[in-house]
Structures are given as structure tokens and as C-alpha cells.
Amino acid sequence: MRRVYWLVVFMPVALALRFADAEPTLVFAASAVGVIPTAALMGEATEQLAARAGPGIGGLLNVTFGNAPELIIAIFALADGLHEVVKASIVGSVVGNALLVLGAAMLAGGWRHARQSFDRTAAQAQAGMLLVTVVALALPAVLQLSRHEGLPSVGEVRHGFHADINRVSVAVSLVLIATYLAGLLFSLRTHRDLFNPAQDAADAAEGAWSLRASVLVLAAAGAGVAVMSDLLVGSIEQASSDIGISQFFIGAFVVAVVGNAAEHYVAVLAAVKDKMDLAVNIAVGSSAQVGLFVAPVLVLLSFAIGPSPMALVFNGYELAALLTVALIVPVLVSDGESTWFEGFQLLALYAVLGIVFYFA
Numbered sequence: 001m002r003r004v005y006w007l008v009v010f011m012p013v014a015l016a017l018r019f020a021d022a023e024p025t026l027v028f029a030a031s032a033v034g035v036i037p038t039a040a041l042m043g044e045a046t047e048q049l050a051a052r053a054g055p056g057i058g059g060l061l062n063v064t065f066g067n068a069p070e071l072i073i074a075i076f077a078l079a080d081g082l083h084e085v086v087k088a089s090i091v092g093s094v095v096g097n098a099l100l101v102l103g104a105a106m107l108a109g110g111w112r113h114a115r116q117s118f119d120r121t122a123a124q125a126q127a128g129m130l131l132v133t134v135v136a137l138a139l140p141a142v143l144q145l146s147r148h149e150g151l152p153s154v155g156e157v158r159h160g161f162h163a164d165i166n167r168v169s170v171a172v173s174l175v176l177i178a179t180y181l182a183g184l185l186f187s188l189r190t191h192r193d194l195f196n197p198a199q200d201a202a203d204a205a206e207g208a209w210s211l212r213a214s215v216l217v218l219a220a221a222g223a224g225v226a227v228m229s230d231l232l233v234g235s236i237e238q239a240s241s242d243i244g245i246s247q248f249f250i251g252a253f254v255v256a257v258v259g260n261a262a263e264h265y266v267a268v269l270a271a272v273k274d275k276m277d278l279a280v281n282i283a284v285g286s287s288a289q290v291g292l293f294v295a296p297v298l299v300l301l302s303f304a305i306g307p308s309p310m311a312l313v314f315n316g317y318e319l320a321a322l323l324t325v326a327l328i329v330p331v332l333v334s335d336g337e338s339t340w341f342e343g344f345q346l347l348a349l350y351a352v353l354g355i356v357f358y359f360a
Helices: 002-019 024-053 055-066 068-079 083-112 120-146 163-190 211-243 247-259 261-272 276-301 316-333 340-359
Strands: none
Touching (some): 002 024, 068 083, 068 247, 068 276, 083 120, 083 247, 083 276, 083 316, 083 340, 120 163, 120 276, 120 316, 163 276, 211 247, 247 316, 261 276
16 A cells, blocks of 8 residues: 555645646646545555554544535635536545445455445444435425425526525524534544444554644545545536536536545455454445535535525435435444345445436
């Protein structure tokens, strides 16, 4: 894994290309590669942290730092009034973590281990939060449709909504944030034993870094991912025009995948090492956190940033993707075991959604 750190040279290359006003495609490529070493460093720091503090807290910190890039990216998009791109990236993050990351982790881990197990109660708690998240994100659209008013279209940059819808979006956002805080209390305080199972002495001795060093490295790596992701998104608009890909697809799949590169790497690495508790916690927990924290924070920030508030109303394709996640993830984690074929199924479903979004 150490060899991947040589790719850090692409970080200053991406910055130099950006300041030199180089072709957007070159900036896009350099910044995409520049994300890789910072994601790898985040993975190593999380491994060290999980060895000392348990997979629950390690996964929680990875999820928090891993979602920082997409939050920063979305704030820049809000400032430009790109509401539908922001919402597409939110949906893409929820779907990407639940299908792509969890699927890749199950496939990679299952290829080496015939059957992998994880704590069923903890996984169901995460899946339950994800289900609540998806339902809450979908209900404002139900209210919009019940009033015989249309949902946003794929090609829109920003859709205007009635003031009542904006007020509902704020209220729902506050409830989601309260649920997120309650989830932290549940996983870190009242039921921390579910998310931090006892470790034997050998596992505890793995961590060569101190707790403080691990957290600081996670923070620094998250900042590096954020810088590279910002450059990437800044070049996406022109680059997407050059290669003929819609902004909707870019937001839902490219921005989301780049913004979650850290989670992708860490979850797969953990699964390969037969640490499925950590992998499931990262993948499903990150999906839930995007909906419970990132999305509502962006709604609230939109009242202060950008030309107008952003309502929590998604288009039909996005709603279908969210409901798909709500149906499939709880079923696959309910038995506390995973195989490579289950991972393949999740990846196949993610590919189908990608095809539909591409031609939308």
C-alpha cells in the first residue's frame, strides 16, 4: 500500500494546472489521481484507529472525515445556485456507499473468504437509520406531488418551490439532524458495545500510532481529499461538456464517487482483511450520515448561501434510486453474513442505476 503514496505528486500537478488555466480535462484527470494517496492515507489511519478504539469509532471517524469533501463541494455548488447538481450528488453518495462501496467490500472480501460475518444487531441498526433517512428524504416529494405540482426535471439547474415546501424542508432537516445526533448517542454511549466489540490482545497491539496521531492524520488526509475534490468539481462542468456527459450524471455518479473515495478504499481494505464489521459500518453508516447530516445541513445553509433556498425535493430518478437502496440493504445485512455473490448483486444494481441515469 505504501507504493500508492507516490501518487501524491499529482496533487501539486493538479494545483499547478489549475492556476495555469490548463485544459479542464487535464485538471480533472490530475485531481482524480491526486485523491488516491490521500484516501490511502486515510485508510491506514483508520486501520490504526480501529485497532485501538474498535471498528465502530474508527468507522465513525472515517465516515465523518470521508464526507467532508462532498460537503465542501456541495457548498461551492450551492453558492453557484446549482441545486439540482447538489441533490444529485446527495443521492449519488447515498446510493454509492450503500451499493458500490458495500458491494465492492463484499465482493473483495468474499473472494478471499468463503463467508464473512459481522454483528447483525449493529448492521440492522445502521440499516434502520438508512431506511429512516430514505423515507424522510422522499416524503417532501410526496407532498409536492399531492398538490399536483411537478418534481424537478433532469435538465434543470434550480427549481422554484412554494414557500410551504421550503418550510417543510427545514422542518424535515431539523428532524434528520436530531436523528443523527441520537444515532451518535446510541452508537458511542448507550450501546457502544454493539459497535465496539471486545478485541483480543493481538488486535489491540496492532496500532503503532497513538490515538491522537491517528485522528490528526485522518483530518489531514480528509483535507487533502477535499482540496483535490474541489479542483475536480471545478473542472467537471467544462470537461463534461467536452466529453458529452450530462451534469445530472456527473453529480450523481462522478462527484459522489470522488467525494467518497476514502470510504471506498477503507471499506474494501477492511473487507479483504476479514474485518466486515468495519466495512459494513463504513458503507451503510456513511450512506445514513449523508442523508441524516449532510443533506439537512446543506438545506439549512442554502438560506444563507446562494441565490435561493434549496428544497428537499428530488426528481423521479433520484427517488427511485433512494427507494431501491431502502429495499435492498436491510435485506442483505439482516443475516449478519455476506458472500462475494451478494457483493456482485449490489454492484450489478449500481451499474443498472448508472445506465438509467446516463440516458435520463
